[in-house]
Amino acid sequence: MSIFYFIAFLSILFAVLVISAKNPVHSILYLVLTFFTFTIQYILLNAQFLAIVNFIVYMGAILVLFLYTLMLINLNKDSEPVKSNIIKIAAVLGGGSLLVVIVACLKQVGISQPVLLKDPGLGLVKNLGKVLFNEFLLPFEVSSLLLLSAMVGAVLLATKDPKTT
Amino acid sequence: MGTADILIKFALIVIIFLISLLIAMYSTYAERKVAAFFQDRVGPNRAGPFGILQPLADGAKMFLKEEIIPTHANGFLFIVGPSLAIMTACIGSAVIPWGQKLTIGTHVIDLQVTDINVGVLYIFGVVSLGVYGVMIGGWASNNKYSLLGAIRAASQNISYEIAMGLSIISLLMTTGTLSLREIAEQQHGWHWNIIYQPLGFLIFIVCAFAETNRTPFDLPECETELVGGYHTEYSSMKLGFYLFAEYINMFVSSAVMATLYFGGYNFPFMHSLGLSENWVTILGVIVLFAKIFFFIFFFMWVRWTIPRFRYDQLMDLGWKTLIPLAIANIVLTGLWMTFIK
Amino acid sequence: MESLSNKRKVIESKPLNFWERAYLPAILHGLAITMKHFLFKKDVTVRYPEQKREFSENFRGMHSLKRDEEGRERCTACGLCALSCPAEAITMISAERQPGEENLYREEKYAAVYEINMLRCIFCGLCEEACPKEAIYLDGDIIPADYLRKDFIYGKDKLVEAPLNQ
Numbered sequence: 001m002s003i004f005y006f007i008a009f010l011s012i013l014f015a016v017l018v019i020s021a022k023n024p025v026h027s028i029l030y031l032v033l034t035f036f037t038f039t040i041q042y043i044l045l046n047a048q049f050l051a052i053v054n055f056i057v058y059m060g061a062i063l064v065l066f067l068y069t070l071m072l073i074n075l076n077k078d079s080e081p082v083k084s085n086i087i088k089i090a091a092v093l094g095g096g097s098l099l100v101v102i103v104a105c106l107k108q109v110g111i112s113q114p115v116l117l118k119d120p121g122l123g124l125v126k127n128l129g130k131v132l133f134n135e136f137l138l139p140f141e142v143s144s145l146l147l148l149s150a151m152v153g154a155v156l157l158a159t160k161d162p163k164t165t
Numbered sequence: 166m167g168t169a170d171i172l173i174k175f176a177l178i179v180i181i182f183l184i185s186l187l188i189a190m191y192s193t194y195a196e197r198k199v200a201a202f203f204q205d206r207v208g209p210n211r212a213g214p215f216g217i218l219q220p221l222a223d224g225a226k227m228f229l230k231e232e233i234i235p236t237h238a239n240g241f242l243f244i245v246g247p248s249l250a251i252m253t254a255c256i257g258s259a260v261i262p263w264g265q266k267l268t269i270g271t272h273v274i275d276l277q278v279t280d281i282n283v284g285v286l287y288i289f290g291v292v293s294l295g296v297y298g299v300m301i302g303g304w305a306s307n308n309k310y311s312l313l314g315a316i317r318a319a320s321q322n323i324s325y326e327i328a329m330g331l332s333i334i335s336l337l338m339t340t341g342t343l344s345l346r347e348i349a350e351q352q353h354g355w356h357w358n359i360i361y362q363p364l365g366f367l368i369f370i371v372c373a374f375a376e377t378n379r380t381p382f383d384l385p386e387c388e389t390e391l392v393g394g395y396h397t398e399y400s401s402m403k404l405g406f407y408l409f410a411e412y413i414n415m416f417v418s419s420a421v422m423a424t425l426y427f428g429g430y431n432f433p434f435m436h437s438l439g440l441s442e443n444w445v446t447i448l449g450v451i452v453l454f455a456k457i458f459f460f461i462f463f464f465m466w467v468r469w470t471i472p473r474f475r476y477d478q479l480m481d482l483g484w485k486t487l488i489p490l491a492i493a494n495i496v497l498t499g500l501w502m503t504f505i506k
Numbered sequence: 507m508e509s510l511s512n513k514r515k516v517i518e519s520k521p522l523n524f525w526e527r528a529y530l531p532a533i534l535h536g537l538a539i540t541m542k543h544f545l546f547k548k549d550v551t552v553r554y555p556e557q558k559r560e561f562s563e564n565f566r567g568m569h570s571l572k573r574d575e576e577g578r579e580r581c582t583a584c585g586l587c588a589l590s591c592p593a594e595a596i597t598m599i600s601a602e603r604q605p606g607e608e609n610l611y612r613e614e615k616y617a618a619v620y621e622i623n624m625l626r627c628i629f630c631g632l633c634e635e636a637c638p639k640e641a642i643y644l645d646g647d648i649i650p651a652d653y654l655r656k657d658f659i660y661g662k663d664k665l666v667e668a669p670l671n672q
Contacts, residue, residue, distance in 0.1 A: 025304060029242075032297070052286040060293025061323055064300065068319050071304050071312060124282060125343055202544045207551040470540045471533060 004044055011037040028067050035059050049125045169272060178259075178278055185258050188461075189412035190220040196412075196465050203469040227405035235398050239305040246302025247399065247406035253295040254413035260284040261420045262346045264430045264450040267443055276450065277346060284345035285333060288421055289326070292376055296322040298410065299378075299385060303395035314394030317476065318385035321375055324483040325382075329372035331491035332365045335498040336425060349429035354436075357428040364494045366426045368487050373422060375483070377414045380468040384476055419460035420453075427456050566629045568646030569622055571666045574612050579666065580641035581620065582613035587633035587642055595626035596633060613639070620665060624649045624658040 014034040021027035035058045042051035132140050194209065194217070201208030209216035234243055264276035281287060296319050303315020339361050340348050352358055359366050375382040386394030393399075396407045423429060430449030440448070474482070525531050552559050561567070572580050583600030601618035603611045610616075633642050652658060 025242075029301070048281060048283050049286075052283045052290055055290040056286065056293050060290060060296075061326070064293075064296055064319050064323060067297075067300055067304075068316060071300070071316065199544075201549070203540045205543055205547045205549050207549050207553070210553075466537060466540065466544075470536045 004041070007037050007040050007044070011041070024070050025067065028063060028070055031066070032059055032063050035063065046124075049128050173272065173274055174278070177274070177276070181258055181263070181278060182255065185255060185413055185416055186409075188416050188457075189409050190224070192412040192415060192461060193223060193408070194220050195461070196468075199462065199465045200469050203466075224405070227402050230401040232401045232403070233398075235307060237307045238398065239307065242301050242305035243398075244403070246298050246305055247403045247410070248298075249301060250295065250298025250410040251406045251413070253291055253298060254410040254417065257288060257291040257414070257417040258420065260287050260345050261417070261424055262349045262429060263453060265442075265446040267446050269443075276446070280344055280346045282342075282344045285337065285343045285348075285425075288345075288417075289330065289333075292418075293322070293326055295376075295410075295414065298407075299395050302399070302407070306395075306398035308398050310391045310393070310397045311395050314385045314387075314391050314397070317387075317391075318378065318395060321378075321382065321384060321479060321483075324480060325372045325375035325487070328368055328483055328487035328491050329376065331488060331495060332368035332372065333425075335365050335491070335495045336362050336369075338495070338498050338502060345424055345429075349424050349431065352428040352431050354431060355433050357426065357431070359426045362426065362494075362498070364490065364497075366422075368491050368494070369426070370422060371482075371487060373418045374464070374467065375479070377418055377464075378411060379415065379464055381471040381474050382479060383473060384479060387473060415461055415464050416457065419457045419464070422460055423453060423456035429453055429456075566631050566634075566644035568624075568649055569627075569633070569642055569644050569660075569665055570646050571617075571620065571662070572641050572643060573667050573669070576609070576612075577669050578608075578610060578612040579616060580612055580639045581617050582615050582639055582641070583617035583620075584615075584638065586636040586638065590632045590636035591627075592630060592632060593626045593628045595623045595628075597621050597623075617662070620662050622660050622665065624660055625655060 011034055014030045014037065017030040018027045018034060021030055035054065039051045039055045039059070042048075042054060197219070198208040198216070200206075209219040212218040212222045234240055259278045260281060262277040262280070267274040267276060299318040300315045303311040303313075303318070306312075336358060337343065339358070340351055342348060342351075348358075374380075378385050384394075385391075386396065388394070391397070396404055399407060430446075430453040432449065432452045435445055435449065438445070574580050583598055585598065585600075588594075588596040588598060597619075598617045598621070599619040600615050603614050603616055629644060631644055634644055649658075
């Protein structure tokens with residue numbers, strides 16, 4: 001349990017550093033560390049597959065792409081757009097409503113049954129696969145369709161419009 | 166798990182770590198020697214008999230050179246880059262089964278550091294993490310060439326990871342497990358996976374070349390275009406770490422290829438020789454290392470044969486050829502499994 | 507355009523067939539070629555300090571100041587070599603032969619100091635051609651490397667041929 005608290009502390013620390021870092025590349029690197037602590041959390045929950053997928057997909061692919069784009073964009077202090085007051089007010093409102101939602105959720109939280117003890121093999125690949133392709137087949141396939149449509153959308157954005165060129 | 170078991174595990178980790186460092190060291194020597202033989206030359210032959218002390222001399226040179234950190238480089242990340250590169254290279258060997266179980270007295274020693282049931286995916290994760298070392302180093306150098314090299318490395322690694330993953334999926338369909346130990350055990354005797362997955366192996370080995378940044382895919386450090394690529398600004402042992410990481414990666418990926426497709430520690434007639442279990446295990450370890458050395462040699466053989474790809478050709482090959490081939494391989498494997506097997 | 511000579515060669519570039527586009531046969535062929543070199547070809551390296559390649563006949567290496575049949579120095583310090591030297595590498599100080607030194611120097615005048623700066627010398631051989639007494643020849647080895655510039659100024663101790671009967 002103490003490992004959990006230590007890792008959770010690290011996650012929050014790195015998450016705070018993500019938003020407070022001055023250099024955008026540094027904040028991406030802190031984000032990488034945050035995701036790494038998440039991976040450790042998954043392993044602590046015995047969800048090995050989820051942990052390793054989080055490791056590969058988020059740390060290994062998505063954040064590399066983040067880093068990739070950030071390295072190409074020259075983000076300096078002087079190139080940072082000046083934010084108008086309306087945007088600031090909108091941001092405060094948005095953040096505040098998120099806070100309200102989180103507080104409302106937290107009020108209803110009870111201590112759940114520890115998942116770990118009931119079924120230690122829950123997060124293993126075999127069980128996960130069986131659950132995904134039996135009980136949750138429809139949502140699983142629907143989410144794959146969502147990913148496919150995102151992919152098609154990306155291709156559409158990347159191809160040049162023949163009229164404008 | 167008693168104290169003795171923990172000690173044995175610890176010893177195993179240290180031994181594997183030392184062996185990978187030793188092999189990486191001598192890979193630098195072997196590379197130069199092999200290159201020389203391919204080009205009808207002699208190669209290093211001054212330090213010690215046949216030049217076998219050359220890696221030590223190179224190492225000493227690397228340590229004694231001046232450490233240069235460029236003025237406008239990001240000092241901390243500049244050091245993190247090579248450290249990350251060598252760290253990710255070293256931790257990949259943790260899930261590779263080096264042999265069967267050894268029995269000494271009452272202790273049964275498992276010749277594998279850890280048998281996690283997502284071993285194949287772990288290797289993937291480590292490989293995908295490896296690109297951070299290159300990217301951070303290239304960016305922190307504050308040099309255009311380094312940055313371009315880093316960007317090339319990143320896009321190349323991500324592109325080829327997809328094809329690699331897809332080629333592995335068809336292998337996993339036939340084996341039905343993600344644990345490297347179980348995959349190795351299934352290939353008992355002659356039933357090596359290369360017989361069932363020749364196309365998958367071809368895709369995998371091409372991707373392995375791209376992932377380890379070896380010729381013909383060594384565009385991140387392409388010296389004709391990018392001076393030195395991502396390690397242009399590096400000197401001394403930090404450069405040494407980058408070069409070392411490449412050779413350790415080569416060793417680990419050779420070990421993975423041998424385990425996944427060439428039967429790992431299995432060899433034909435391993436139980437009809439009439440030897441005791443321990444001797445079979447030891448022979449198996451030797452056989453595995455022979456396979457690994459062959460693959461390392463193959464890496465070098467290809468390096469001194471094929472010229473470098475152009476970058477658009479590299480991306481064409483990855484996205485337009487290897488990925489469709491890998492998907493076709495998955496479909497073929499599925500058909501084979503449902504109708505023939 | 508009309509061709510000026512009949513040497514023009516028309517190159518056909520057919521589209522590649524399937525196996526050519528698949529690269530693999532070509533790659534295997536290349537691997538076979540390199541393997542042939544790995545296994546069968548002997549290396550062509552001359553391991554230099556231990557083995558030396560023969561110099562060609564007109565090789566010009568380090569200078570040597572010759573002696574005649576009786577072991578006397580041929581040089582008479584006329585200075586023609588220094589005059590002809592395009593790199594101005596040769597300097598000398600002449601001296602008159604004293605009585606009793608007839609077995610050392612052939613002529614009545616000899617070079618007391620004869621120095622060649624090997625960093626300036628371009629080994630053109632003009633000194634050899636200019637010498638009326640056949641006293642200097644560039645028939646030696648390659649000039650060895652050294653650390654200091656002053657060590658490249660070769661005096662008579664290094665240049666004069668060894669005496670005959672020793």
